[in-house]
Amino acid sequence: MRNPTLSDVAKAAGVSYATADRVVNSRGNVADKSIRKVQAAMEALGYVRDIAAANLSxxxxxxxxxxxxxxxxxxxxxxxxxxxxxxxxxxxxxxxxxxxxxxxxxxxxxxxxxxxxxxxxxxxxxxxxxxxxxxxxxxxxxxxxxxxxxxxxxxxxxxxxxxxxxINNLAAGRTAARLLGMAHSGRAGAVLTLAGSLDAEDHIQRLNGFRDVIKADFPHLTILDPILAKDDEAAVFDGMVERFKANDQITAVYNVGAGNQGLVRALEAIAPDPAPLCVVHELVAHSRAALESGLIHFIIDQRPxxxxxxxxxxxxxxxxxxxxxxxxxLVPMIYVPDNLPAHTDPAHTDIHTGKAPLHD
Amino acid sequence: MRNPTLSDVAKAAGVSYATADRVVNSRGNVADKSIRKVQAAMEALGYVRDIAAANLSxxxxxxxxxxxxxxxxxxxxxxxxxxxxxxxxxxxxxxxxxxxxxxxxxxxxxxxxxxxxxxxxxxxxxxxxxxxxxxxxxxxxxxxxxxxxxxxxxxxxxxxxxxxxxINNLAAGRTAARLLGMAHSGRAGAVLTLAGSLDAEDHIQRLNGFRDVIKADFPHLTILDPILAKDDEAAVFDGMVERFKANDQITAVYNVGAGNQGLVRALEAIAPDPAPLCVVHELVAHSRAALESGLIHFIIDQRPxxxxxxxxxxxxxxxxxxxxxxxxxLVPMIYVPDNLPAHTDPAHTDIHTGKAPLHD
DNA sequence: TCATTTTTGATTGACGTCTATCATTTTCAC
DNA sequence: GTGAAAATGATAGACGTCAATCAAAAATGA
Missing domain, CATH: 3.40.50.2300 (Response regulator)
Incomplete structure (x- = not known):
């Protein structure tokens, strides 16, 4: 019934507690024969050291x-x-x-x-x-x-x-491509991409995954060269405005990096018609608001x-x-306006009283 | 540095360990005055009972x-x-x-x-x-x-x-609707729905959420009355075949319940052209295979x-x-073929040796 | 075979809490 | 002020492990 203790193991192995302890804590000065006996006994009894007791001690x-x-x-x-x-x-x-x-x-x-x-x-x-x-x-x-x-x-x-x-960032980029591709449902289009920098491994991987899927499964979509905005929202804003001015065929936007506040501001300022499909990363206050208001359509999140x-x-x-x-x-999580968690802020649980309702 | 113990609390409160213990374990026979003193001391020292030690004891x-x-x-x-x-x-x-x-x-x-x-x-x-x-x-x-x-x-x-x-099953249904709605991108269509039974609260809620979003945001889509198949794959198969025979305008399928093996078999048997968009629930071996092969397009999962x-x-x-x-x-998880976890089977970690790689 | 080294056994006191017992002190009613 | 009841103090053993000590036994080498 009760889990076996190290004393039980020692007894079963025919050695003293001290020797069994020397084995499990590898303190040395134990004969090979004893080590084997103890290990066999542990195996036989299914001994698992009680971590709580160990830590206490x-x-x-x-x-x-x-x-x-x-x-x-x-x-x-x-x-x-x-x-x-x-x-x-x-x-x-x-x-x-x-x-x-x-x-x-x-x-x-x-x-x-x-x-x-x-x-x-x-x-x-x-x-x-x-x-x-x-x-x-x-x-x-x-x-x-x-x-x-x-x-x-x-x-x-x-x-x-x-x-x-x-998360697997290649998978995240592929996921973004799948969502945008399906939402075009056969129509042609051009996707504007944004990244922080091509030095960041995660950003590169997302772009690569995105490209792979678009090329393979949605060849009617073209991918525009990424705006590199250093995750800075002002730079994101400027880049967006410039590109949308230069190209009125943009049907979708994918930002693999941060700075989404700039992206949202740009969309509001430009108000392109029809509105492009937007996928961004990370569910935070601003991206959440934009998703709920319909300015962006998918958020890929890694749940910090x-x-x-x-x-x-x-x-x-x-x-x-x-x-x-x-x-x-850990899997890249896809958010639409309908499966958002109730609170973006994980700190809404009161740390001190712990009075948060137990059902979430 | 070290966390205060109950002895520290007792000392600070000016009572014996026994009395402090009577308070924290509400054993009764303690004067109100003492209770208050002990509680004040706990508060002041920031005492938290060591659960490991308590359990050990x-x-x-x-x-x-x-x-x-x-x-x-x-x-x-x-x-x-x-x-x-x-x-x-x-x-x-x-x-x-x-x-x-x-x-x-x-x-x-x-x-x-x-x-x-x-x-x-x-x-x-x-x-x-x-x-x-x-x-x-x-x-x-x-x-x-x-x-x-x-x-x-x-x-x-x-x-x-x-x-x-x-998960919130209303949200799950709404999410399915959002995905199907966006993937129609403006085209009209008809969605075939399936459920286990209208006695199951979760199934009802999913259908309701689905209906809400379709009506509000995708009014060009019509929802067909659900097939009630008791989560039985044979019944799902029969129902699908019958409905597709009766209606060649179906553009999408949403199954809120189980029995997806029947759904997949039916799709293979009927092979409607163009293939309908499919959303089902729960990532299991069969639904995963169907997602990877392109027969279904989204899986909403609750990660058992x-x-x-x-x-x-x-x-x-x-x-x-x-x-x-x-x-x-807990949020309804959306899967596309690209963000699937590496293994569907959570038991792939070797329980006994624990030899699974530490990076997942 | 003796001296040396290695290995083993036996035991002890922590760690922080729970549970129990027994003796003592305080409080309260009358 | 007395007696009973209530409250408090003091203490001890247990839980399973760790870490240490010391003595005793076994293996080893010359």
Whole structure:
């Protein structure tokens, strides 16, 4: 009935508790024969170490750091909110979450922050990956010191991190293409695309996926060269106005990056007729309002709240050296005006009283 | 630095540990004055009881029962798989999950199962709601005995359960309408609808939501009366064939219920030209195959794996009397061929070795 | 075979909470 | 002021694990 304890294992293996403990915690100085006996007994009894008891005994606190880009980015603002919400609830489970501000898209800032982190006590970090080799050494140093690393939203090289939490951006771009393609239902058209920069791996992948599907399945649609607006809304606005002035055949817009407030303002200013179909990324206050008002038609979202929670869960598992708990794949979420969650702001749950209704 | 313990609280309140304990565990026989002192101290120190330690001490095991419809339903098969996967991983956290088979859609079976549950030791149950009053008494009895109840997938009356885990089915129906409407892009058309039964609350809500959006935003589309096929694939097949024979103006199909294998077989058999746009519910092996082959175009899914995990989490919180951890709202997920998760089967993670790659 | 090293056993005190017991003090009614 | 009831204090063992110590036994090498 009750789960077996390490004492049970020791007894079954015919060794003392001390020896069994030496095996499970690999403290060394154990004969191979004993190791095998203990492992066999664990197998036979189905022993699983009681993590709660272990943590209690250790006085273990999971110290996690999230390095997030600072600035006006609404997506990361949502993720911050989700994290502080999580932090409040997880303090009861010995999880300490610290958010470190990083200059956005800055290799230098990230490198400095990684070096600065006071390692004693830190168990794991989550960082938003940047392509390029400059992070390799600091990350390796950190991991040598036993810190687990997950990449968040944008991946690192597979050998630089222990896990990736984020969506498949190629799939996201393909999805956008599918939606726009189907909504043209056979008509010809031209799609204006926008991106932050072609240095950002996620943006490139989205554009590639988009192109693949359009070419293969919707050849009657042409793709215009992307406006590169550095995720800056003013630049997005200017680019949109310019392109729409130069081309009155645009039937759709796909922005793989941020700066959607500029996009919305431009659509309102230009008021092209007929209105183009619009797909953008990330459900935040402004994009949500535009979706509800009908200015844009689809939002592809990666649910920062879920990603934050998952990053914490995976870091805990990594730190414990456990196997990963079952984690359904993160999938690019499609929003239309009808399947929007009730609240965009994940922090609407009252952290302090916890008085939020239990049914969501 | 360290979180305060109950001893710290007692000290700060100027009472003994025993008295502080009497307060936090409401054992009675405490003067109001002392209660206030202890509560003030808890507030001041920010005391949060260490649940792990408490559970360890109590020898607490969370005993949960999931009452799921038996039968060939692929959606619930996925949920079962997710649950056993969860169970394997959560045994380390003192969670014991038991799956109880229920005859599908049977008030009687559900009532009998509720009465039969051996209450001693049971802490919480999850059941798939059925409309009608016959469950009221057994549920009330169960909850009187301290068992927490969550409704899963299909809701109960709000006063019959502690929480609901599932999607908003009205929103799901509206979403289907939006997708089909946009994919017609102005053309007229007729939508064939299918449902299991008009006794199932979720099916009704989906149809209602669908109708609302079509009427409001896509008035050039007409909705045909639903085929009621009891989620039986043979009945779905027959109904489809009959309707398509009678009406060659059908441009789209929306099935709010199960039995999609019959739908796919019918489409292959009839091969209407042009092929109708198809929206169905729940991503399972067959619907996935049909989506990938282009026979159907959208799947609206409620991610049984996530729902299972969430039901467990919420039950644990309810049982602990904790506040609900932050839970992003469950949203009807839209799948196109391009944003499908890598594996439909959540059990592909090897439970025993845990050797699944950590990046999903 | 003896000295040395390696391996094992036995035990102990945390960690923070729960539950229980028993003795003591305070409060209250009369 | 007395007696009963209510409230409080003090303490101890348990939960399963970790981390450490010390003594005893077994294996190893010369």
């Amino acid at each position: 250790r006085g273990r606190v999971y110290r996690l750091a999230f390095l997030l880009p600072s600035g006006p980015n609404a997506f990361f603002a949502k993720m911050r909110a989700a994290l502080s919400n999580l932090a409040a609830h997880l303090s009861a489970e010995r999880v300490d979450i610290q958010i470190v501000d990083i200059a956005a898209f800055s290799h230098q800032g990230l490198r400095a922050a990684l070096a600065d982190i006071e390692v004693p006590g830190l168990d794991g970090i989550a960082i938003v990956g940047l392509s390029g080799a400059s992070l390799q050494q600091p990350l390796a140093d950190l991991r040598d010191k036993g810190v687990s690393v997950v990449s968040l939203v944008s991946d690192l090289r597979a050998d630089e991190r222990d896990a990736y939490v984020g 709240d879920i990603e934050a929670a998952r990053a914490v869960t995976i870091l805990r598992a990594l730190i414990d050296g456990r196997s990963k708990p079952p984690m359904p794949e | 109590r020898g607490r095991v969370y005993r949960l029962a999931f009452l799921l419809p038996s039968g060939p339903n692929a959606f619930f098969a996925k949920m079962r798989a997710a649950l056993s996967n969860l169970a394997a991983h959560l045994s380390a956290e003192r969670v014991d999950i038991q799956i109880v088979d229920i005859a599908a859609f049977s008030h009687q079976g559900l009532r009998a199962a509720l009465a039969d549950i051996e209450v001693p030791g049971l802490d919480g149950i999850a059941i798939v709601g059925l409309s009608g009053a016959s469950l009221q008494q057994p549920l009330a009895d169960l909850r009187d005995k301290g068992v927490s109840v969550v409704s899963l997938v299909s809701d109960l009356r709000a006063d019959e359960r502690d929480a609901y885990v599932g 794996d996530i729902e299972a995990a969430r039901a467990v989490t919420i039950l644990r919180a309810l049982i602990d009397g904790r506040s609900k951890p932050p839970m992003p709202e």
